[in-house]
Each structure stands twice: as structure tokens, then as C-alpha cells.
Amino acid sequence: MRYPFAEIEPKWRKFWDNNKIHQTDLSKTDDKLYTLVMFIYPSGAKLHCGHWYNYAPTDTWARYKKLNGYNVFEPMGYDAFGLPAENYAIKTGIHPYDSTMTNINDIRAQLKSIGCMYDWDAELMTCKPEYYKWNQWLFLQLYKKGLAYRKNAPVNWCPSCNTVLANEQVQSDGSCERCGSIVIQKALTQWFFKITDYVEELLSGLDTITWPEKTKLMQRNWIGKSIGTEVKFKVDGSGEDITVFTTRPDTLFGVTYVVLAPEHTLVDKLTTGEFKDSVAKYKEEIKSLSEIERTSTVKEKTGVPTGAVAINPVNGEKVPIWTADYVLSTYGTGCVMAVPGHDERDFQFAKKFNLPIRKVILKAGTNENDELTEAFTESGTMVNSGSFTGMFSEEGIDKISLYLEENNLGKRKTNYRLRDWLISRQRYWGTPIPIIHCPDCGEVPVEEDNLPVELPYDVEFKPSGDSPLSSNEKFINAKCPKCGADAKRDPDTMDTFVDSSWYYFRYLNPRFSEDIFDKSRTDKWVPVDMYVGGAEHATMHLLYARFIHKFLRDLGYTASDEPFKHLVHQGTITNQGAKMSKSKGNVVNPDDFTINYGADVFRLYLMFMGPYELGGDWSDKGISGTDRFVQRSYELFNKFSGLGKDVKAKSEYEIAPLSAVEKSIYRKVNQTIRKFDEEVEHFRFNTAIAGMMELINELKNLDQCSKEIQVYTLERFAVLLAPVAPHLAEECWQILGNDTSLFQKPVWFTVDEKALIADSINIAVQVNGKLRDTVEAATDSDQAVVKELVMQNEKVTKYLDGKQIVKEIFVKNKIYNIVVR
RNA sequence: GCGAGAAUGGCGGAAUUGGUAGACGCGCUAGACUUAGGAUCUAGUACCGAGAGGUGUCGGGGUUCGAGUCCCCGUUUUCGCACCA
Numbered sequence: 025m026r027y028p029f030a031e032i033e034p035k036w037r038k039f040w041d042n043n044k045i046h047q048t049d050l051s052k053t054d055d056k057l058y059t060l061v062m063f064i065y066p067s068g069a070k071l072h073c074g075h076w077y078n079y080a081p082t083d084t085w086a087r088y089k090k091l092n093g094y095n096v097f098e099p100m101g102y103d104a105f106g107l108p109a110e111n112y113a114i115k116t117g118i119h120p121y122d123s124t125m126t127n128i129n130d131i132r133a134q135l136k137s138i139g140c141m142y143d144w145d146a147e148l149m150t151c152k153p154e155y156y157k158w159n160q161w162l163f164l165q166l167y168k169k170g171l172a173y174r175k176n177a178p179v180n181w182c183p184s185c186n187t188v189l190a191n192e193q194v195q196s197d198g199s200c201e202r203c204g205s206i207v208i209q210k211a212l213t214q215w216f217f218k219i220t221d222y223v224e225e226l227l228s229g230l231d232t233i234t235w236p237e238k239t240k241l242m243q244r245n246w247i248g249k250s251i252g253t254e255v256k257f258k259v260d261g262s263g264e265d266i267t268v269f270t271t272r273p274d275t276l277f278g279v280t281y282v283v284l285a286p287e288h289t290l291v292d293k294l295t296t297g298e299f300k301d302s303v304a305k306y307k308e309e310i311k312s313l314s315e316i317e318r319t320s321t322v323k324e325k326t327g328v329p330t331g332a333v334a335i336n337p338v339n340g341e342k343v344p345i346w347t348a349d350y351v352l353s354t355y356g357t358g359c360v361m362a363v364p365g366h367d368e369r370d371f372q373f374a375k376k377f378n379l380p381i382r383k384v385i386l387k388a389g390t391n392e393n394d395e396l397t398e399a400f401t402e403s404g405t406m407v408n409s410g411s412f413t414g415m416f417s418e419e420g421i422d423k424i425s426l427y428l429e430e431n432n433l434g435k436r437k438t439n440y441r442l443r444d445w446l447i448s449r450q451r452y453w454g455t456p457i458p459i460i461h462c463p464d465c466g467e468v469p470v471e472e473d474n475l476p477v478e479l480p481y482d483v484e485f486k487p488s489g490d491s492p493l494s495s496n497e498k499f500i501n502a503k504c505p506k507c508g509a510d511a512k513r514d515p516d517t518m519d520t521f522v523d524s525s526w527y528y529f530r531y532l533n534p535r536f537s538e539d540i541f542d543k544s545r546t547d548k549w550v551p552v553d554m555y556v557g558g559a560e561h562a563t564m565h566l567l568y569a570r571f572i573h574k575f576l577r578d579l580g581y582t583a584s585d586e587p588f589k590h591l592v593h594q595g596t597i598t599n600q601g602a603k604m605s606k607s608k609g610n611v612v613n614p615d616d617f618t619i620n621y622g623a624d625v626f627r628l629y630l631m632f633m634g635p636y637e638l639g640g641d642w643s644d645k646g647i648s649g650t651d652r653f654v655q656r657s658y659e660l661f662n663k664f665s666g667l668g669k670d671v672k673a674k675s676e677y678e679i680a681p682l683s684a685v686e687k688s689i690y691r692k693v694n695q696t697i698r699k700f701d702e703e704v705e706h707f708r709f710n711t712a713i714a715g716m717m718e719l720i721n722e723l724k725n726l727d728q729c730s731k732e733i734q735v736y737t738l739e740r741f742a743v744l745l746a747p748v749a750p751h752l753a754e755e756c757w758q759i760l761g762n763d764t765s766l767f768q769k770p771v772w773f774t775v776d777e778k779a780l781i782a783d784s785i786n787i788a789v790q791v792n793g794k795l796r797d798t799v800e801a802a803t804d805s806d807q808a809v810v811k812e813l814v815m816q817n818e819k820v821t822k823y824l825d826g827k828q829i830v831k832e833i834f835v836k837n838k839i840y841n842i843v844v845r
Numbered sequence: 846g847c848g849a850g851a852a853u854g855g856c857g858g859a860a861u862u863g864g865u866a867g868a869c870g871c872g873c874u875a876g877a878c879u880u881a882g883g884a885u886c887u888a889g890u891a892c893c894g895a896g897a898g899g900u901g902u903c904g905g906g907g908u909u910c911g912a913g914u915c916c917c918c919g920u921u922u923u924c925g926c927a928c929c930a
Contacts, residue, residue, distance in 0.1 A: 026884090065930050097927055181930070190928040238849055242925070245848055316926065320846040354927095396898095442927095449928065520930070560925065562849085596924070632870070638851075639923090646857060648883090649864045649870040655885095711859070714869035722870090763868060788865040793911040795865055833910055843910045 029622030033751040036765075037139055040791040045767050046141045048097040050532060053548040057094040059086040060588075062557030062565075063148070063679065064135075066127040067108050071134040072604045073612045073630070073642060074597040079638055080627035081594070081709050082556045083140040088704045088747040090141065097549065100529040101148030102128050105156075105520045107190055110453040120453040121481060123326040124151060135616070139623050139750055141767075146531045150523040155530065156455040157476035158540040159522050162572070163458055164469050165579060171218040176476050177446055178287070180211035187487035188212070188450045192315075198312045208311040211287070215448035215457060215516065219571045223247055223440050225585075226570055233694055234638075235591040239562045246563040247370045248441025253316045253425045255361060255434040257282055259294060260333040260342055266290065269356035273428070274420035277409040278363040278384035282334045282345045283327065285312055285353035294345060296331030303347060318349045325350055325373045337433040338424070339410060348373065356439050364399065371399035384408050385417060423443030445568060447519040452485045452492035454517030462511040463503035470685055471505055473485045477513065491515035498649070524565055525572040528552050528587060543581060555588035558596065564699050566591070592707050595639020602640075612642050624749035625651045631709035631748060650713075654752055656720055657745060661756040664726075664738055673736035676776050685728045692722045693737050694779040700744055701775070709748070717743055735760070738771050742766070789814050790841040791823040799840075807834040814840050 040046055061082050064075065066773050083098065090096045102124075109120035118602050128149065135142065148188050150156060180189040184205035185352060192538035193201045208210025219226075221582035227247055230240045232249050236637040259266060284291050286307045295303045306328045317323060350369055351360050364374035364381040374381050383396055385404040392407050403417030428434035457478045458470035470477055480499045482691070485492045494515035504511040529541040532549050536542045566588070573587040596603060599610040617626045628650040634640055682690060696719040719741065726734055738760050746753035746766045757766050787810055788796045797819040801810050811832070814820055820842075826829060827844035836841050 062930090067930090103930065188928070191926095192929045242849060246925095246927085316846070322846055332890080350853080446928075451928085519928070524930085558924095558930090559850090562925070563928080564925095564927065598923085601923090632857090639856095640857075643857075646871045651856095652885095653870085691850095712859090714859070718870055786865075790865085790911070793864095793909090799866060831910060833864090835864060839911085841864080841910055 025659075025662070027622070027655055027752065029624065029654075029751070031832050032755050033139065033622055033624065036754045037136070039754075039765065040767065043765070043768060044135060045765065046098075046143050047145055048143050050068070050097065050545060050549065052095050055094045057086075057089050057096045057554070058528075058549050058552045059089070059096055059098045059554045060162075060531075060552045060556070061100070062555075062561065063103045063524070063527065064131060065106060065108075066102045066124055068112065068123065068127055069605065069611050070127070070130055071614060073599075073614050074604050076614045076626065077136060077597045077630050078556065078558070078594050079135070079137055079140055081631045081707065082554075082592075083138070084627070084631065084747045085108060085554065085556075085704060085707060085708060086141055087750060087767070090767065091743065091746055091770045092631050093770060093772070096141065097143060097146075097532075099146035099148070100135060100140070100142040100144075101146075101527065101531065102131070102150065103153035103524055103527075104128065104519060105454045105517075107451065107453070107522060110451055110485055110564050113453075119481070120485070121151065125636065133742075137615075137618055137623060138627065140241050145239075146534055147453075148527060148530055148534050150520070150527070151453075151479075154535065154537070155474045156479075157556055158526075158530070159455040159518055160458040160470070160475050160477060161472060161540055162522070162526065163518070164472060164475075165215055166575065167459075167469055169575075170567075171217060171221060171575070172447075173218065174215055176211045177214045177216075178209040178682070179212050179214070179450075181209050186489040194314070198314070206312050209313075212450070214446050215514075215518075216444040217571070218439060219445045219568070220442055222571050222574050223249075223442055225574055226442075226567065229574075229586055230569065233586050233587075233589060233591070236593060238732050239559065239566070239591065239593065242562040243567055246442060246567065249438060250440075250753050251438050253421075253434055254357065254437045255428060256337060257334040257361070258337070260335055262332070264294065265332055265767045266291060266345070266359050266436075267357045268359045268361045269437060270361055271508055272363070272366065272417075272421070273424040273434075274403075274406055274409075274412075274415075274417045275363040275366045275384055276336070276338050276424055277362070277406075277412070278365045278381040278382045279336050279341075279343055279361045280382055281343050281362045283351045283360050283362055283373075284330070284345065284347045285351040285358040286349055287346050287353040288347070288358045290359075291330060291347050294332040299329060299331035303330055306347065315352065315354075318352065319371065321372075324371070325376055327373065327377070337428065337431075341739060344379075346377075354443055355441060366388045366399055366401055368399045368401060371396075382408065394609050399679075445519075445521075445571070447522055448514075448516040448517055450491040451478075451517055452483050453518060455479070455522065456493065456499075457514040457516050457518060459514040460504055460511045461514060462507060462509055464509055465504055465506045465511075468504055468506050468511070475613075479517075491517075493517070499682070518713070521565055521568045522572075525569040526576065528569075529576075529582070536694070540576075540581065546581075546582060550582055551584045551587055554590045554592065556592045556594060559593040560596075562593075563710075582785065593637060595635070595637050597639050597642055599642040601641060612644075617644065617647065621647060621651050622654075622751070624752045625654050627714060628654065628749055629819060632713045634710055636707045636709055653713075653717055653720065654749060657698050657741070657749075657752065657756065658728070660720065660723060661738065661742070661759040665736055665759050666761045667731065668735050668739060671735045672728045672733040675731050678732070679738070679779060681726070682733070685725050685731050686730065689722060689726065689729060689737060690733060690776075691779050691782070692719055693740050694776045696782060697740060697744065697773060698775045705749060711808055713748060715749075716741075719744075743771050743773055785837050787837065788839045789817065789820050790839065791820060792843055793841060796820045796823060801835060805838075806836070807832075810834065810840050814842075 059158045086096050086098045099841040104124050109124050113120045180194050182189050182200040184203045193206045195201055250271050253273045254267050254269050257266045293666050327346050330345045333342045333347040364370040365383045366385050386407045387400050387404050401782050406412050406415050406420045425436050455481055458477045460468045462468050480496050483492050486497045498751050502511055502513050529546050533542045567589050576582050604611045629647045630652050696715050699715040700712050783801050785803050786800055789797050795819055799813040830845050831843040
């Protein structure tokens with residue numbers, strides 16, 4: 025009989041539901057384990073295989089922990105604010121709230137069909153005022169500490185749609201995805217969170233958490249700490265100074281020009297008469313370029329002179345000031361000193377515009393008068409550098425910095441690539457920013473008692489050039505909390521990364537109304553023990569959450585320094601080479617598989633496909649393999665139905681008295697448990713399942729075992745099934761004769777260590793590193809014993825004839841290698 | 846462009862610290878069973894070769910008794926790059 029998943033799976037889900045098996049008692053904290061997957065964005069595309077790939081294997085890990093006695097908390101919620109719902113509204117007229125709620129209801133039903141251990145009492149929706157109220161509260165706390173502030177920042181602007189565009193709405197050729205016009209960069213006043221105040225701790229904290237090394241490295245690179253010196257260049261004939269940042273003050277004598285970012289405020293100020301037109305024209309030209317294009321090292325460098333001249337502080341030399349787009353206003357001071365002899369970008373630029381190139385660092389083994397054919401960017405001996413000539417770069421960096429500091433011409437400075445977090449969005453579907461702009465008092469925060477500032481339902485979200493909220497008179501007009509005068513609310517909303525930077529606290533008490541969360545509870549449960557989600561969040565969400573966590577700690581809201589102790593990234597599931605998305609039309613609907621095979625077969629297949637961290641291109645080719653495995657498992661238990669009622673197995677057996685078949689099965693069962701423990705613990709589900717398949721292949725001889733060994737084996741097999749195929753396992757456990765639920769009364773079997781050691785073992789025999797045969801020897805045999813076997817082996821000895829043995833390498837239980845000449 | 850991964854049969858993938866390459870599964874081949882089925886069971890399946898044997902882990906070098914694994918050079922490919930989440 026085929027496994028009737030269509031009856032059995034809903035039956036067990038109902039049982040779990042009715043008995044509240046997945047509701048975590050959060051007051052019990054002794055063996056607490058907080059397992060979290062990144063919450064879902066409720067798009068109209070619903071759940072696809074990529075979501076299942078994220079959730080089902082993580083649930084297997086969580087269930088494994090639960091069976092091992094942990095009090096596991098595994099919640100799920102909706103990251104419900106965001107751009108796609110708003111775009112959808114612009115296109116169709118369907119309100120973001122309505123489409124989001126519809127999507128959530130559909131997705132919830134789908135999520136329930138996976139059979140994960142989600143505690144639905146903890147469900148969260150970030151678009152509800154009871155949630156985003158605390159985003160606003162968080163904003164106010166940051167504001168109070170001076171960590172939320174406004175400044176100008178460039179945004180992608182479509183002049184035809186009259187709106188700000190997300191990077192993803194700008195196509196690769198720089199045009200708007202909606203109308204095709206060329207997108208420009210426009211400066212707008214924006215809200216920022218001062219994440220840079222925490223930069224050192226964000227770096228050092230990485231050493232304290234168990235995250236993939238590559239993710240930590242990405243964060244380190246993102247933060248981009250660099251130790252250097254700021255150098256002041258006076259502008260000739262003007263009171264202005266240009267401050268540049270350099271990590272190579274030892275090359276200061278090689279400066280032949282200075283470059284300002286085109287957006288730098290000094291550009292217009294310094295440009296002299298005849299150059300004004302060309303500079304203005306240049307600034308116009310580069311408006312449509314993205315940062316990636318601007319910094320590309322293959323793109324032809326562009327730039328124009330400003331006519332102004334800077335004075336090198338160490339030698340008084342006058343050098344021209346240029347503006348060029350390879351200098352970014354967002355990094356360092358927005359100005360660089362150009363040393364074409366020792367910087368690749370400067371070299372290219374100087375070549376193109378015929379600017380002088382001067383050698384000031386000598387590469388070891390070369391001559392001072394050799395012409396530079398490319399920039400020499402490493403350290404070396406300083407030349408042409410006044411009194412510093414002859415020093416090695418490291419010493420020169422130190423001495424020149426000291427000289428600059430002593431003469432008030434500069435100072436040592438640590439720079440970071442990390443920029444403050446731009447959190448304002450000129451959009452509707454997000455958390456309103458709780459600030460009122462008063463003509464007299466300026467920016468005034470909304471009183472905490474007046475939170476939430478509710479997002480109004482009625483609004484014109486079609487682009488008009490302004491944030492959609494500014495068109496809602498009722499919303500936008502307010503009284504100044506300080507002086508009572510007529511004032512305007514801030515029309516912007518927050519980046520959705522604000523929502524996701526603290527949601528793991530809120531899951532623990534989603535309806536708590538007195539504070540952002542109940543500290544007495546979160547202190548026991550936070551940090552999250554295991555966090556699973558896509559690697560695409562490596563630098564943004566995962567950095568923002570760490571920042572907010574540290575901020576909340578400084579407010580006294582948590583004792584921990586880091587939000588996520590352990591992090592795992594699932595791989596990306598692509599289809600026809602592309603990430604699954606509705607717009608590409610390559611979404612694979614998991615429902616097709618759950619209808620045909622059931623949830624357990626599908627989740628088994630997702631785990632069996634390959635390494636969890638790797639992902640891969642979607643194919644359903646192998647699903648019949650896991651289906652067969654499920655069928656065979658079900659059949660196996662039916663064959664021994666009820667056996668566990670009459671026969672009780674011991675927890676361990678003496679091995680010697682067992683028959684050969686029993687021995688082999690007993691050993692395999694224990695080896696499989698050992699392997700399963702090891703593999704599932706580290707999210708290696710594919711090999712864990714392969715191990716179980718090996719076991720069931722061996723169990724074709726189970727009827728040759730005593731009833732006790734049969735029960736011993738089957739109860740262990742059922743329990744191994746439980747994390748990977750929970751519905752099936754519950755059913756099998758019951759068929760065997762148990763009247764309890766595995767997840768209601770968790771069971772896990774420990775390995776019988778003495779069953780793991782095999783009596784004998786195959787040892788590879790090599791001659792000159794080439795395999796010639798294997799010999800079977802008792803486990804842990806020493807070299808002399810193995811040598812005797814080897815030397816009797818003709819397949820080996822025929823390669824030794826007439827040769828001289830030079831060396832013999834013996835590795836116990838593994839290899840015997842004879843080197844001959 | 847910059848940064849970070851990956852590359853093993855026809856396919857998905859296994860392979861503690863360097864120690865028998867191809868576990869497990871798909872597919873395929875042959876057979877069994879059968880009021881015939883896209884079901885189940887048994888056997889085989891890296892490549893070349895009749896065999897002995899030889900060759901094989903993206904390409905090219907290197908270290909080592911021994912390299913899929915370590916080092917150098919290159920190719921291809923996936924992901925991220927600050928307003929998608």
C-alpha cells in the first residue's frame with residue numbers, strides 16, 4: 025500500500041495543533057533554543073521552492089534539537105512593508121494594505137502545509153501599528169542620542185516619473201524601469217542613523233560570533249577600516265583648504281595634482297572663470313552614472329581641470345586642482361591627492377591628461393632613473409622626498425604624519441568605508457517618521473505618548489514628485505508639540521531594514537504594549553541561537569541588526585552584545601539560471617509537489633538535493649528517489665506493525681552473542697545515528713539522509729533478526745525519521761505500537777559506542793603511491809601484522825620484483841605504501 | 846570594476862587532519878514478477894581496453910611516499926556592491 029500522505033499529514037498537523045505541541049512555553053528557559061529564519065516578504069508570488077528550501081531544512085534542525093530535549097522556539101512572521109506592494113498599487117490601484125493582507129493569508133496557509141514547528145501565537149506583521157509604533161519609538165531614542173540626523177544625500181531620480189527610484193528600478197543602462205528615461209543623481213535631504221558611531225564594535229564583535237567566515241569577511245570589507253592621515257592643502261590665492269585622506273603619506277612628495285569629487289561643495293567655489301562652463305558641463309554629464317560605473321577600473325577615466333591650484337604642504341609645490349568622477353564624495357573627505365607614480369587610478373588619469381608622473385618610492389632592485397611603465401603601489405625606499413629621502417615607506421608614513429601633525433598641516437585619521445545608514449524613503453508603504461517640522465522650532469520629535477504616528481489609509485501613491493504622504497492633508501498637517509503652531513509632519517517613511525533590525529525581540533511578546541518588548545522575557549531568550557537566511561543579507565540587514573542590538577543594549581534593553589550567535593546561509597535556488605521571481609516568470613510552485621508527493625517527500629527532496637549552503641538550479645528529477653525512500657519506510661513499519669506492543673527492546677545489546685546479520689544491522693543502526701547527529705548538527709542534511717538510505721537498504725534483512733533487535737532497530741529508525749519527515753515518523757512510531765507522539769514526548773537514542781568499532785578493516789596497499797590491492801586486517805593491526813599480509817599478496821609483490829624497497833609508509837587502518845626504485 | 850564563493854560520471858552530489866575517488870539518489874541496461882505499471886524486486890553502470898592494464902576530480906605548473914583536498918598562474922560560473930527584501 026502506498027503511503028497515504030493526503031490523510032496522514034493533515035491528521036498529524038491537526039494533532040500537533042490541537043495539542044499545542046508547537047507552542048513554546050517561554051517561561052521555561054533552562055534548555056532554551058531560539059531558532060529563527062529570516063521572516064518572509066509577503067509578495068503576490070507567494071511561497072516558492074526557495075522559501076521551502078530556507079524553512080523546511082531549518083525546521084529539521086529545530087525538530088532535531090527538540091527531540092534532543094531542548095525547549096525550542098521557532099516563530100514566523102511577515103516583513104510586510106516595502107516597495108513591491110507599492111509598485112503593485114501604482115500599477116493596479118489595489119491598496120498596499122489590502123494586497124499585503126491577502127498575500128499574508130495565502131502565505132500563512134502555505135506555510136502551515138510545510139509542517140514546520142512554528143509557534144503561530146508569536147506571528148508578527150511589521151505593517152501593523154502595534155509593531156511599527158516601536159520603530160518610531162526606536163527612531164526617537166536614536167534621535168535623542170544624536171544618532172538620527174538629517175543631511176543631503178544623492179538619490180536616483182527619474183525626471184520623467186518625477187520620483188525617487190530604488191537601485192533595482194534603475195536598469196543596467198541607467199534608464200528608469202518604468203518609463204525608460206535616463207535616471208539622474210539628485211541630492212535630497214535625508215534621515216540617517218549614525219551606525220558609524222558603532223563601527224569599531226561592529227568590527228570587533230565579529231570575533232565573538234559563530235558566523236560563516238565569508239560573511240564576517242564581507243562585513244569587515246564593508247566596514248572598510250583604513251588607517252591613514254588627513255593632509256591639508258592650501259588653495260593658492262584663496263582662504264580655502266582642501267583636506268585629503270591618504271593611507272600613503274609616504275608618497276606625498278609625488279603629488280602632481282589634487283582631485284575633488286564633482287559633488288564636492290568646493291568645486292563651484294574654486295573653479296576659475298574660464299573653466300566654469302566645462303566644469304558645469306562635466307557635472308551634468310556624470311549625473312547619470314552609478315557608483316559602480318564611476319569606480320570601475322576599466323572605464324576610461326574622465327575629469328576636467330578647475331583652474332585652481334593647491335599647495336603641497338611638504339614642499340610648497342603648486343599643483344593643479346581637478347574634478348573627476350573616480351573620486352567619491354561619500355568616502356573619506358571627497359578629495360584625494362593624486363600620486364600617479366604610485367596609484368593605479370591616478371596613473372591612468374595622469375597618462376590620459378598628460379599630467380606629470382613622479383617617482384617617489386623606489387622598488388627594490390630597480391634604478392631611480394628607470395621610467396615608470398605602471399604605478400608601483402607597494403612599499404619601498406623613498407626618493408625625491410626632501411629630508412625623508414632614504415627612509416623605507418613604513419618609517420616615512422610615520423615620520424611624515426608626525427611632521428604634518430607638528431606643523432598643524434594634517435593629522436592621523438582612521439577612515440571607514442562604512443557610511444551612515446540612510447533610512448528615509450520618499451514612499452508611502454512604510455513606517456512614518458515621527459518628526460514634526462515647525463516653522464519656528466524646526467525639527468521636533470513627536471511625543472512618545474502620541475505614538476504611533478499612524479500611516480493613513482487614504483493616500484495618492486502615484487508619483488507626484490513628493491513623498492506620497494505629503495498629499496494627505498489630514499496626515500501632513502499637525503501642531504508643533506513644542507509651541508503649538510501649525511506645522512508639517514515629516515512626509516517620509518523608514519527603510520524596511522529598520523523593521524527587521526529588532527524583530528527577533530518582538531517575536532517573544534508580539535502583543536506587549538507597555539514597551540518595545542518585555543525585557544524580563546527577552547533577557548532569557550535573546551540572543552537568537554540559530555539564525556538562518558540568505559547570504560544576500562550579509563552586509564545590510566545583518567549589519568543593521570547588529571547595530572540596533574548594540575544600541576538597545578546601551579539603552580539597557582538587553583545584556584547581550586550580539587543578536588545572532590550562530591548564523592547559517594542557505595544557498596540560492598535558481599531556475600533556468602535565474603533567481604525565482606514573479607517578474608521573470610520562473611517561479612516553481614511547491615504546491616504541485618506537496619499535492620503529488622506530500623510535504624515530507626518534498627522536504628526530504630529539498631534536503632537531499634545537495635549541500636544546504638550551496639543551493640543550485642532547480643530540477644525535480646530526483647524527487648522519485650525520496651518518494652521511494654518514504655514508501656519503503658512506510659512499508660517496513662507496516663510489515664512489523666504492532667511489534668513494539670509485545671516486545672520491548674533493551675537500550676543496549678551485547679554484540680558477541682548476536683548473529684552475523686544482527687551484528688551487522690546493530691552496527692549499522694548505531695553508525696547511522698552517529699552520522700545523523702554529526703551531519704544534522706552542521707546542516708548537512710543531504711548526507712544525513714543518504715545515511716538513512718544506506719540503513720534502510722541494509723534493513724531488507726531485518727526479518728532475519730530476533731524480535732528484540734527488530735524493535736530496537738525500528739524504534740531508532742522512526743526517531744531518525746522524525747526531524748526530516750515529521751508526519752511520516754509520527755505515523756511509523758504509532759504503527760510500531762506506541763501511543764505517544766514523538767514531538768509531544770521527545771525521544772532521542774544515544775549511540776552504543778562499542779557497536780561502532782568494526783572487527784576488521786580493509787587497508788589500501790600502494791606501490792609508489794599507486795593502489796595495487798587491499799588487504800583485510802583486524803582493526804588496529806600494527807605494521808608488522810599488515811606487512812606480512814601485504815608481502816603474501818601477489819598483486820603487490822609482482823611490482824616489487826627486482827626492485828629495491830626504499831621506504832614503507834604505514835598509516836594504521838588506512839594505508840600501506842611501499843616506495844621502490 | 847571591486848569583494849566573496851563554486852567547478853568531481855549522462856545528472857544531483859559523497860569523500861575527518863593530504864591516505865582505496867564516485868557513498869546515496871536520479872537516469873540508463875539486463876533480468877524477475879505481473880488480468881501491463883510512469884509499480885515492485887534482483888544485478889550492472891567513471892572512461893579507454895578482449896584482457897593484463899592504463900587514464901581520470903575545470904586548464905597549466907608545483908610541494909609530497911601519496912593531492913579532489915595544500916601552494917602558484919589562468920578559465921568558467923554564482924552571489925553582494927549601500928533605495929528589492
